[in-house]
Amino acid sequence: MSPAITYTVTAFEHWILSYLYVKIMPSFNRSVLLELPIPATMDPDQLMSCGQMMLKFVADYWKTIENRSVLPSIQPGYLRPLLPSHAPEKPEQFSQIINDLESTIMRGVTHWHSPHFYAYFPTGNSYAAVCADILSAGIACIGFSWIASPSCTELEVIVMDWLAQALDLPEFFLSTGNGTASEATLVTLLAARSKIFCQMQKKDPNITLGKLLDQLIVYCSDQAHSSVDKATLIVGCKIRKIVSDDNCVMKAAQLKQAIIEDRAKNLIPFFLVATLGTTATCAFDDIAGLGKVCQDENIWLHIDAAYAGSAFICPEYRYLFDGIEYVDSFSFNPHKWMLVNFDCSAMWVKDRTYFINAFNVDPLYLKHDYQNVAPDYRHWQIPLGRRFRSLKLWFVFRIHGISGIRKYIRKHIELAKLFINYIENDKRFEIVFPSTTLGLVCFCLKNGSNELNEKLLKSLNEDKRIYLVPSMVKGRFILRFAICSYLTEVKHVDYAWTVINEITTKLLTKT
Amino acid sequence: MSPAITYTVTAFEHWILSYLYVKIMPSFNRSVLLELPIPATMDPDQLMSCGQMMLKFVADYWKTIENRSVLPSIQPGYLRPLLPSHAPEKPEQFSQIINDLESTIMRGVTHWHSPHFYAYFPTGNSYAAVCADILSAGIACIGFSWIASPSCTELEVIVMDWLAQALDLPEFFLSTGNGTASEATLVTLLAARSKIFCQMQKKDPNITLGKLLDQLIVYCSDQAHSSVDKATLIVGCKIRKIVSDDNCVMKAAQLKQAIIEDRAKNLIPFFLVATLGTTATCAFDDIAGLGKVCQDENIWLHIDAAYAGSAFICPEYRYLFDGIEYVDSFSFNPHKWMLVNFDCSAMWVKDRTYFINAFNVDPLYLKHDYQNVAPDYRHWQIPLGRRFRSLKLWFVFRIHGISGIRKYIRKHIELAKLFINYIENDKRFEIVFPSTTLGLVCFCLKNGSNELNEKLLKSLNEDKRIYLVPSMVKGRFILRFAICSYLTEVKHVDYAWTVINEITTKLLTKT
Structure with a gap:
């Protein structure tokens, strides 16, 4: 790289330049400008x-x-x-x-869309979503307020309502989109902090945010996603992981115990993240039980259903969100399992007051005449600008229909069952955490040490024919097999099983 | 909408379902699965x-x-x-x-890409960037770590270096991309908070983040973007706006005075956002002067050059960032003025330690073997997932070359001069804040009241032939005329002037 600063000027030279610039103006030469060609960029x-x-x-x-x-x-x-x-x-x-x-x-x-990709969770894609991205990129508006591009705001409200209906969410929810579930968790945590601060200020007008922060405590399961840690790191409050049960489910009794202990230490519990479909094992926290506790204890209940949320488009899986009436905010990622490409996260909230409290900054250049009749989504998010993301959901709904999305989800779940069948019929393996209900299967070598299971995972990924990631749950090293790709068919699961079988045999013969 | 919960089950039914599910497995029927068709989504x-x-x-x-x-x-x-x-x-x-x-x-x-759009600041676009978006959407990987898609991380490092060279930034900067400048400001503020907390903990191991937060104070100019307010709202610390001079420039003397006053109140100044190209009038803070103060006072200096940063690709504008050697972090938006569509914001930092301190959460499912040899950009941002954004910068650099981007920037600046020429030759108007050097022109009716100027702006926007937004600066209501579109030519500026002239004449005749 060339030296840092080649074109520096002194303050005096700067002043001269500014002076000349203003003085040159009256003798402005149009012909020079007319001959200035630029490259064909939006051609x-x-x-x-x-x-x-x-x-x-x-x-x-x-x-x-x-x-x-x-x-x-x-x-x-x-x-x-x-x-x-x-x-x-x-x-x-x-x-x-x-x-x-x-x-x-x-x-x-x-x-990520290879039929041999069984790692993390799926990320969605479809020609419908890619076409919508072309349109979004082609229009290239920045929808931070209603006036900045009305259809950008209005389509988002409408398709989020479509989505809420398709999932059969309660009617009291107001909707908004986000880039990712991590952002949804952070934004909600900030709103909850704003709510508790307002409440505490009424009791003690001299309380400062800093003093309050030292007392605030967030709860989540020991199985919650790392984005909850990240959000509390950002907000600067304490976090306590509630120990989940043997099936990785967070239950009301453990939450209640934690609240009693923490209140005795003069802490203020104010926010709980419950997960529907945890990252490690796709476990479902007991929303109904936790919800009642949150209601009694003035705790904001946020649901992170990043992966599993898409499955609620199928009525037969809605029993998994039993208790949703207690929820203050609910978020999931259509960009995981609903054919929409990254990024597209959906969130619904009961009360938008505290979002607007947490984020509202309104300089004149962003004000417009319709501020009170249409939502300005800039108050619901961290960035100011906003892509026309709702086009992706709209296209996918229209091109595939709710029926098509259901078929897609159900097929993935059936493929996971096929894999479970393989594992269960091989005595070397066992399914762990049998709460498995959707497209993720957790397994390991029966009676195998963590070291041995880690070796198996490493051998599989070095082989590179299929790709999966591990998890450490309740002290056990386990392998996660997630059905991810549109292309995944029975033959691919058969193939994956063949690879796992072969590598395992090699490994067990060696040791 | 249909009633809230139609498919609830009791805990007992749930148990039965789970039990049946596990028991059904051994009798798994492959033929059913083979006949499950799904819609053609990634066709x-x-x-x-x-x-x-x-x-x-x-x-x-x-x-x-x-x-x-x-x-x-x-x-x-x-x-x-x-x-x-x-x-x-x-x-x-x-x-x-x-x-x-x-x-x-x-x-x-x-x-936003109409040649009659003179509002806000420009947002970039080009066929190159749209094509890169197609590829990014087509690959649809989630680049949160090196292993999650190596080329996604590596291309970002390389094109950010290209960009730093093209702008002639100092060599000590490490690079990262973000979605927007708002995110860059927040992420940097969090890193600065992490740094000062570490420093204070060394002096007093009992200090809590809450106690410290009540003392921390952020500075920015009274002309800084609203995203600085948003970031401090999120972080929960105090903010003080330094009064800028008559040309809207923040200067060292005013900053120094504020620091003296605030230290006397037992506050801890730790973060300054200086702006190169303010939103209201495109003013340039005195980086060199401010930088020396920040160095002496242990204050993190962040530069928000969201709009103006693109201009530094032209050597003749680099005098505007004189003093950049003092800077801790520097961010600008290629998606504004460098032909890349939203979202694509670039940031460079001197020391990544405090970013990683502020965000590092490392569950097993995100760990991989190459953690220490390649940057995992998830530690530099709020979301976990990351689009393949660097493709857009890469395509734009290759398709248009540095020379093409320079031509584009220079033409916009010349068009702004043309507009200035019109304003200066009409006695009803005056240019306000003559620091204008790039593509934004601020003007108003000479001796016109704020009410009259507001009426003019309202009449212009109701007319809908051209679009501009206002600003309130130093108590004056002003009109902002920003050259935004690829399509803007001399004839469009002529036309805009005709419209402004016509509407002004009407307005002044009426009043």
Whole structure:
């Protein structure tokens, strides 16, 4: 890189420049300006021709994804020597980029939509969502307020209502979208902090936020997602993990005990994150029981259903959110399991007052005449700007219909059952945490040590034919097998089983 | 909406269901599963045909954007009666969506890329960025760690280096991308809080975060963006606005005075946001002067150059960031003025330690073997998931080259000069805050009251031929004219001037 500052000027020179600039104005020369050409950037013809090349590339990628190694075979730093050290000074042809892609970018992609990807949780995708993204990118408005692009706000309200109906959520919920579930948790925690601060200020007008923060305590299960830790780190309050039962379910009795202990220490419990479908084992906290405690104890109940929420589009799984009437806020990620690509997280809240308290900053350049008749979603989120994300949900609902989304969810659940069947019929393995009801299967080597199970996971991922991630639950190292891909069929689960079988046999023969 | 909970079950029924589920497993029926069809969601052929329809729609939109009314003519709630009240149960044809778009969504769009849009600041777009978005959506990986998709992390590091070189930033900066400048400000403030907390804990091991928070104070100019208020609201510390000078520039002397006063009150100054290119008038704070104070006073200096940052790609504007060697973190939005569509914000920091302190939560399912050799960007941001945003910067650099981006920036600045020329040659108007150097021009009616200027702004926006937003600066209501669109040419500025001239004449004749 060249030396840090090559074009510095003194304050005096700066003043001279400013002075000259203002003085030059009256003699402004239009002809110079008329001859200033700029590159064709929002060129419709280039969009059509390059866009088609790009679509073709993605379509070919989707066709071949099954035959690619799900994990890339590269080492950290692989890309640097393959690209120039500086941005090009002069334009390149679009076809050059297309030609480069396979040998540079694609070599280092972990294929989340490969039928051999059983790691983490799924992330959604569909041609409907990609088309909606093209439209969102093409319009490229910044929907921070109603006036900044009315349809951006209004479509979001409507499709979030569609989604609430499709999931059969209670009517009292107000809706908003977010980028991710992590943001939903943080935003809700901030609203809950604002609520408890208002309440405590009424009792003691001299209380400061700092004093209160030292007393505030957040609860979640020991199985909750790391984003709850992150949110409390950001907000700066304490967090206590409630010990879940043997099936990884957080129950009311343990919560109640914690509240009694913490109140005795002069702490103020104010926020509980319950999970429907935990990351490690897809366990479901006892919302109905926890909800009653929260109601009695003035605790905000937030539900993180990031993965499992999509399943509630199927009536047969709605028993899993029994107790939802107690909930203050509910969030899940359509970008996980509802065919919408990242990012698209949905959230509903009972009372928007405290969101607006927590975030409302209103400079003149953002004010408009309709502030009280339409929601300005900038008050519901951390960023100011907002993509036209609701188009993705709208397209997916219309192209696949609720019936299509249900078929998709149900098929994944059936495929998980197929895998369970394999595991249960092999005496070397056992299913752990039998609360499994959706598309995730947790298993391990029966009577195998943590070290042995870790070796198995490592061997599987080094083999690279399939990809799964582990979890540490109740002191046990377990393997997580999540059905993730649109392409996953019976034959792929058969194949995954063959791979696991083969690698396990090798491993057990060695040891 | 239908009643809240239709599919509730008792705990006993739940137990029965779980029991049956586990027991059914051994008799698993493969043939049922083999016959379960799912909708074609990631279908390559549909992607090609529907994607082309979508591209055609966007290309046609770009061709006609100039002739559309920049502000929509609708009232809040316009969209609800135009769409069904529920999501469709059955799939619809993609062509039906395309057919609906004009009469539903497009009727309510504020056209940010219209050459008649002079409001807020620009938001970037280009066919290169849209194509990169197609690829990002097509790959649809979630790049929260290196292993989750290595090229996603590695390309980001490389193009951020390209960007730093293109702007001639100091070498000591480490890079990261964010969605928006608001997120960059919040993330940096959290890192600064983490730093000061560590420092204070060394002096007094019993200090709590709450106690410290009550003492912490953030500084910014009275011209700083509302996102600074939002970030301090979230973090929960005090904020003090330093009064800027008559040209809206924050200076060292005023900062020093504030520090003296606040230290006397037992407060702890720890974070300063300086702005290069304020939202209201595009003023530039005196970084060099402020930086020295921050260095002496142990204050983290963050630079928000959201809009103006793109201009530093042109060497002749780099004098505006004189003093950058004092900076702890620097952020700007390529999605404003560098042809990249929203969202894409760039940030550089001197020391990543405190970011990782502020955010590091590491459950087993996110750990991998390469944690110490490649950055895991999840520690640098609030969400866990991360889109493949760097593709957009990469495509734009390659397609347009640094030279193309410079031409684009320079043309906008020349167009602003043309507008200044009009204003300066009309005695009814005056340019306010003559620090104008880039693409924003602030003006108002000379000797006009705030009420009169407000009337002018309102008349202009009701007329809907052009769109601008106002600002309130130092007690004056001013009009902001920002060059925003790729399509803006001399003739559009001429036209905007004609409209302003006509509406002003009408207004002044009436009053």
